[in-house]
Amino acid sequence: MAKIGVLIESKGGEVRKTTLGVMAVIRQVPEAELFALEMAPDVEPCREVLRRHGADRIVAIGAAAELSSFPEEKAAAVAAAVDHFGLDALLGSSGQAGRDLLARVASLKRAPLVLDCLEVDLARGIVRKSHFSGRTIATLQLKTGPWILGIRPNVFAERIEPRPGEIIPYEAPVTFRKRITVRQIRRGDAGGPDVSEAEIIISGGRGVGSAENFRILRDCASLLGAAVGASRAAVDAGYAPHALQVGQTGKTVSPKLYIACGISGSVQHFAGMKTSKVVIGINRDKDAPIFQKCDYGLLGDLFEIVPALTRALGPDGTA
Amino acid sequence: MKIYVCLKHVPDTAANIRPLAGASFDESVKFIVNPYDEYALEQALKIRESGADAEVVAVTAGREAAVSTLRTALAMGADRAIHVKTDTYFMEALETARLLHEAISRDGSPDLILTGRQSVDAEGMQIPYRLGVLFDLPVAVNVASFSMAEGLVTVEREIEGDLREVIEMSLPCIVGATRGLNHPRCATLPDMMKAKKKEIRVIPQADLGPEPAASVVELLELKTVPDRGRGKMLVGSPDEMARDLVRILRENKTL
Numbered sequence: 001m002a003k004i005g006v007l008i009e010s011k012g013g014e015v016r017k018t019t020l021g022v023m024a025v026i027r028q029v030p031e032a033e034l035f036a037l038e039m040a041p042d043v044e045p046c047r048e049v050l051r052r053h054g055a056d057r058i059v060a061i062g063a064a065a066e067l068s069s070f071p072e073e074k075a076a077a078v079a080a081a082v083d084h085f086g087l088d089a090l091l092g093s094s095g096q097a098g099r100d101l102l103a104r105v106a107s108l109k110r111a112p113l114v115l116d117c118l119e120v121d122l123a124r125g126i127v128r129k130s131h132f133s134g135r136t137i138a139t140l141q142l143k144t145g146p147w148i149l150g151i152r153p154n155v156f157a158e159r160i161e162p163r164p165g166e167i168i169p170y171e172a173p174v175t176f177r178k179r180i181t182v183r184q185i186r187r188g189d190a191g192g193p194d195v196s197e198a199e200i201i202i203s204g205g206r207g208v209g210s211a212e213n214f215r216i217l218r219d220c221a222s223l224l225g226a227a228v229g230a231s232r233a234a235v236d237a238g239y240a241p242h243a244l245q246v247g248q249t250g251k252t253v254s255p256k257l258y259i260a261c262g263i264s265g266s267v268q269h270f271a272g273m274k275t276s277k278v279v280i281g282i283n284r285d286k287d288a289p290i291f292q293k294c295d296y297g298l299l300g301d302l303f304e305i306v307p308a309l310t311r312a313l314g315p316d317g318t319a
Numbered sequence: 320m321k322i323y324v325c326l327k328h329v330p331d332t333a334a335n336i337r338p339l340a341g342a343s344f345d346e347s348v349k350f351i352v353n354p355y356d357e358y359a360l361e362q363a364l365k366i367r368e369s370g371a372d373a374e375v376v377a378v379t380a381g382r383e384a385a386v387s388t389l390r391t392a393l394a395m396g397a398d399r400a401i402h403v404k405t406d407t408y409f410m411e412a413l414e415t416a417r418l419l420h421e422a423i424s425r426d427g428s429p430d431l432i433l434t435g436r437q438s439v440d441a442e443g444m445q446i447p448y449r450l451g452v453l454f455d456l457p458v459a460v461n462v463a464s465f466s467m468a469e470g471l472v473t474v475e476r477e478i479e480g481d482l483r484e485v486i487e488m489s490l491p492c493i494v495g496a497t498r499g500l501n502h503p504r505c506a507t508l509p510d511m512m513k514a515k516k517k518e519i520r521v522i523p524q525a526d527l528g529p530e531p532a533a534s535v536v537e538l539l540e541l542k543t544v545p546d547r548g549r550g551k552m553l554v555g556s557p558d559e560m561a562r563d564l565v566r567i568l569r570e571n572k573t574l
Contacts, residue, residue, distance in 0.1 A: 071486075072457065096461060096478045103448040103460070110413065110452070112535035115444045131541060132336045133439055136344070139540040144533055179457040179492075183485045185478070194480030224574070242463070242499045243481045248332050248439065249354060249498040257573050267333045274544065278573050280564065281550055294550035296567065298560045308561035 004122065005035045005082060006055075007092035007101060013045030018093040018197055020053050020158035022151045025091060027054040027161045029122050034163065035085055037078060041065045043167060051165025053158060059085065062171040069182045075104030077172035082109065084170065087146055089122065094150030095196055106148035114140055115150035116252065118275065133248055133271030153197045154254040155275070188243050192218070195246055198227035200257045201273075203246055204239065205231035207262020207283065207302055211239045216303065217261060220310040229253070229273075231263045247272035259309075261302045265290030282306065320373045320430035320490075322363045323423050325450075326356040326392055328385035329440040338541035343408065352388045355435025357395075357503040358496035362465055363433050364396045365501065374398050376426065380405055380418040386519060393514035394506030400519045401426060403527065409441060409538050414530060416449030421527040429454070429491055431472075436461050436495040447495035457488045460495030 004026045009016045026034050036055040038046065043060040050058055059081055061067075067074040078101065082090055090105060092098040094116045106113035118137065119128035125142040127149060195201055202221050204214055214228065221228050230240035232247050246253055248268035258276035263269060265281065265288060273279070281290035282298045282305050291297040298305050330336060334348035352360075360377065367373040377392035379385045380403040389400040403418045410418075423429055432454070437444040444460075451458035463483070464475035472492055476484040477499070506514070524530075553560040568574040 099444060100460060103445045104451075104458075106445065107448040107452040110535075113412070113443075113445050114536065116442065126539075129442065130544075131441055132330065132344075133332055133442075135336045135544060136338055136541045137544055138342075138441075138538055139542070141537040141539050143535050143537065179488060180459065181487045183473075183487055186475075186483050186485060188477075188481040188483055192481070196479070241481075243477065245498075257568065270546075271332070278568070278571075279547065279550075290550075291552070292549050293546040295547060296564060297550035297552045298557075298564065299552060300557055300560070304557040305561060308557040309564065311558065312561040312565040 002029065002031070002088045002122070003033045003035060003086055005037050005085070005087040005090040007078065007090065007098060008036050008038045008046065008050065009093060009095075009097060010038070010040055010046050015046050015049045016093070017158065018095060018153040020049075021154065021156040022091050022093055023053045023055070024156045024159040025120050025151060026122065027159055032122065033057070035059055035087060037061060037081055039067065039074065047165055047167065052160055052162050054161040054163050055165045056163045058165055058167045060167055060169045062169060063174065067174070070176065070178060071100065071104065071180050071182065073174050073176055075101055075108060077174050079105045079108045080172040080174070081170055082146055089145060089147040089149065091149045091151060094152050099150050102148050102150050109146065109148070111146050111148050112142050112144070113148045114142070116152045117149050118152055118155055120149060120151065133268065134274040135267070135271070152252070152254055152275070154199065154256070188241060192221070193227040195227045195229045195244060195253055196251045198253070199255050200224050200226035201229045201246070201253060201255045202226050202259040202261065203229035203231060203263060204234050204261050205263030206233040206237060208234060208239055213303075214240060216306045216310075220306050220313070223310055223313040231269050260290055260294070261306055263290060264288045265293065320371060321427050322366060322373050322375050322431045322433065323429045324356070324360045324363045324375060324377050324392065324397065325419050325432065325434035325446065326360065326377055326379050326388050327353040327438045327440070328379060328381045328388035329353045329438055332439055336543070338543055342538045342541055344541055346408070350384065350387065352391050353435055353438050355437060355439070355496055355498070358498065358500045359433035359435055359494070360392055360395055360397065361501045361503040362494075362496060363431070364504070366431075366467065376401060378419060378422055379403065380410070380415050380422070382406065382408060389519050390511070390514055391506060393517045393519070394510040395504055399517055402519055402521045403524060404521055405524045411534055411536055412443045412445045412449055413535060416446055416453055417531070418524060418527055419446070420450060420453040422522055424454070431491060432456070432493045434495055436497045447493050451493050454493065456491055456493050458493040458495070459486050459488060461497045462494050463497055463499035465494065465500060
């Protein structure tokens with residue numbers, strides 16, 4: 001029976017949705033024994049959710065509080081758990097936190113690592129991921145384990161499949177070298193929800209025209225429960241901070257709905273949002289490339305269409 | 320101090336990639352320096368220009384054609400270059416890291432190794448971490464801000480959402496750069512001419528020891544992702560189109 005570990009990401013006692021998607025990948029293999037690796041000091045608040053989503057065991061990695069500021073030691077603790085429990089694979093979310101930890105663990109173990117997986121066949125050890133900025137999909141065969149895999153957020157939906165969820169405390173033998181120290185976590189200049197894990201994104205491009213004008217996107221976003229994104233052109237023009245950038249040199253996203261406002265639709269932009277489920281283009285230029293590769297196109301002035309969309313979504317919307 | 324910058328020769332991000340049989344692709348497209356690696360090189364040049372007594376060495380592992388990426392690096396200002404010449408285009412990250420580690424450690428003792436957070440071709444996102452273990456040095460990746468004083472490096476790493484981790488490491492260390500770190504300079508024609516006189520040392524892959532027998536990940540196939548087709552254009556006034564859109568999205572359960 002394969003033993004598969006999942007890096008649990010939680011926030012304030014709540015398991016992140018992206019983690020539940022990763023657990024669903026493993027629950028596609030009924031015979032797999034799922035080990036939820038928790039770094040939180042207290043695993044009790046998350047236990048019920050983890051159990052319902054298919055955790056056979058919940059490993060409470062001790063000294064979690066001391067590890068949080070030391071990425072190298074945290075990775076060493078996870079690598080030790082992989083050995084201790086004899087895990088055949090370790091999966092996690094490919095968000096920024098997950099990919100850093102997974103890459104550190106894989107390097108320590110000289111193990112195969114594939115980040116940002118779009119498809120995973122655990123039984124055969126085959127994964128698919130983007131190559132060349134989303135223009136091609138590569139099929140990769142994993143060989144000697146343990147396999148370390150990062151799953152692109154939002155690609156897999158959560159799935160309910162209750163399992164025992166037995167809590168096992170584990171004190172990882174970690175030597176503190178403290179070569180890297182996280183001194184602080186500071187808020188950047190963007191604000192609002194994160195694009196990389198949002199289920200709905202409304203993005204603005206050069207056509208938005210100014211930083212102030214992004215307000216009309218934010219108004220619409222708050223009704224949709226969406227995150228606001230931006231194209232590189234908008235970031236370069238200073239309309240939006242880099243943290244919001246979607247595309248080649250920004251973030252890669254997979255929301256269920258992506259609304260591109262005043263974005264022409266360059267290859268580099270598509271590299272970052274191609275795996276969105278539904279793409280809407282709003283542009284005043286009928287020849288904009290975005291209309292050639294979207295699901296629905298709205299031709300016209302975004303300053304009229306976006307507020308109209310906000311109205312249609314609002315309490316008085318007649319849609 | 321010795322600063323090594325690892326760069327990769329990759330297809331232009333706008334190039335049309337045509338997969339071929341045997342997990343390869345039509346390479347008759349324009350190639351460029353991997354964009355994230357340019358941020359790494361620019362940072363190295365900035366350190367040297369700030370008065371530090373630094374030598375900047377550009378390193379790549381790639382086939383014959385990758386020499387043009389080293390020429391660009393030299394034109395931008397690297398002092399010299401090392402080309403580990405390989406036979407295959409797609410190498411496993413473990414092997415790429417092994418070659419870079421061998422080539423660099425035979426050349427000198429690095430104080431700082433800079434590279435991009437990922438390549439834009441294979442998107443592996445792991446070379447800096449693999450180098451970290453091979454050199455036994457601390458690593459920070461996705462770095463958007465860098466400063467250095469008295470042997471201590473302070474970087475800001477973009478993490479979830481709008482948050483940045485402020486990280487301290489002591490030298491020597493390894494940094495994986497991302498966009499926002501700086502604005503890479505463009506090499507001028509005179510720069511390109513001057514760069515021709517700079518040294519590019521070529522090391523055949525075989526000279527760096529035998530390839531490990533066991534591969535850990537094998538690329539089986541590359542497939543084009545079809546673009547979604549032309550979108551259905553909604554008609555009417557802005558309010559009509561907006562109402563139509565919301566209705567469609569609710570009907571198909573997107574909202």
